[in-house]
Amino acid sequence: xxxxxxxxxxxxxxxxxxxxxxxxxxxxxxxxxxxxxxxxxxxxxxxxxxxxxxxxxxxxxxxxxxxxxxxxxxxxxxxxxxxxxxxxxxxxxxxxxxxxxxxxxxxxxxxxxxxxxxxxxxxxxxxxxxxxxxxxxxxxxxxxxxxxxxxxxxxxxxxxxxxxxxxxxxxxxxxxxxxxxxxxxxxxxxxxxxxxxxxxxxxxxxxxxxxxxxxxxxxxxxxxxxxxxxxxxxxxxxxxxxxxxxxxxxxxxxxxxxxxxxxxxxxxxxxxxxxxxxxxxxxxxxxxxxxxxxxxxxxxxxxxxxxxxxxxxxxxxxxxxxxxxxxxxxxxxxxxxxxxxxxxxx
Numbered sequence: 001x002x003x004x005x006x007x008x009x010x011x012x013x014x015x016x017x018x019x020x021x022x023x024x025x026x027x028x029x030x031x032x033x034x035x036x037x038x039x040x041x042x043x044x045x046x047x048x049x050x051x052x053x054x055x056x057x058x059x060x061x062x063x064x065x066x067x068x069x070x071x072x073x074x075x076x077x078x079x080x081x082x083x084x085x086x087x088x089x090x091x092x093x094x095x096x097x098x099x100x101x102x103x104x105x106x107x108x109x110x111x112x113x114x115x116x117x118x119x120x121x122x123x124x125x126x127x128x129x130x131x132x133x134x135x136x137x138x139x140x141x142x143x144x145x146x147x148x149x150x151x152x153x154x155x156x157x158x159x160x161x162x163x164x165x166x167x168x169x170x171x172x173x174x175x176x177x178x179x180x181x182x183x184x185x186x187x188x189x190x191x192x193x194x195x196x197x198x199x200x201x202x203x204x205x206x207x208x209x210x211x212x213x214x215x216x217x218x219x220x221x222x223x224x225x226x227x228x229x230x231x232x233x234x235x236x237x238x239x240x241x242x243x244x245x246x247x248x249x250x251x252x253x254x255x256x257x258x259x260x261x262x263x264x265x266x267x268x269x270x271x272x273x274x275x276x277x278x279x280x281x282x283x284x285x286x287x288x289x290x291x292x293x294x295x296x297x298x299x300x301x302x303x304x305x306x307x308x309x310x311x312x313x314x315x316x317x318x319x320x321x322x323x324x325x326x327x328x329x330x331x332x333x334x335x336x337x338x339x340x341x342x343x344x345x346x
Contacts, residue, residue: 120170239278
């Protein structure tokens with residue numbers, strides 16, 4: 001196949017380009033700028049342009065058989081002042097891409113890079129009320145160190161569970177809202193053109209060429225950057241927030257599988273077991289240098305952050321044949337010395 005990869009020089013997109021080229025697909029790599037030399041560039045055509053430029057997108061989609069859409073601003077953002085830029089890059093950019101595909105009557109497979117953030121809080125169970133939706137946590141509770149969301153019906157302690165793809169969507173940040181809108185825009189396109197569209201909901205992705213210390217970076221990068229500076233990684237809340245940490249090489253392989261299968265629907269792309277954020281900080285500190293620098297738990301919370309969200313990987317395993325291969329210990333040990341890149345928003 002000839003595959004258009006948008007955001008092709010971003011953190012995840014660059015690995016997707018490599019993974020596609022490695023198994024023999026031809027790649028049209030589209031990005032706003034050239035930032036990263038991939039491991040292998042055979043069979044890759046490169047276009048530098050803005051996703052919101054319709055003429056540029058017409059050229060990019062003119063002869064492709066499939067699309068892997070990664071171009072986006074990432075991260076929770078700093079505050080609502082970020083909203084116009086997030087919406088312009090993520091929502092408008094996706095709409096322009098879909099218009100260019102519409103003009104071609106394109107019906108090939110499309111894979112959208114989505115995110116776990118579409119769920120908001122993960123799945124919770126109350127002993128009295130069964131599965132419930134946790135309300136947004138209150139500032140007063142967070143300041144008092146009450147980090148666990150209570151049952152919205154009776155206020156009792158909830159038990160977190162793995163979230164499946166059919167869980168209600170509940171975006172709790174500007175970035176999350178744009179990812180939900182991207183999924184909906186792509187679903188509309190699928191209905192109109194009969195194109196197989198898959199939304200891969202990435203959980204916490206880490207690995208080589210991750211952007212270094214920036215408000216838009218993932219927590220793994222923030223911890224790793226602190227260690228490089230000789231500083232203790234700062235762990236918010238009590239460090240017991242549960243997440244799936246999935247290596248970028250596994251994420252790139254999931255993209256190849258989804259494109260080749262012409263997959264349809266939403267898929268969690270995650271490791272098989274969750275780990276605490278504090279556990280991840282400890283693993284990185286252990287692997288970095290002599291382990292003399294230790295994480296520091298400080299309480300507090302980022303606006304828009306959630307307590308627990310970890311995934312059920314069963315659908316991806318069943319329908320795509322995808323299972324994460326790189327385990328937590330192995331991945332964190334390698335990430336301690338992986339090359340990072342300057343801050344990037346795609």
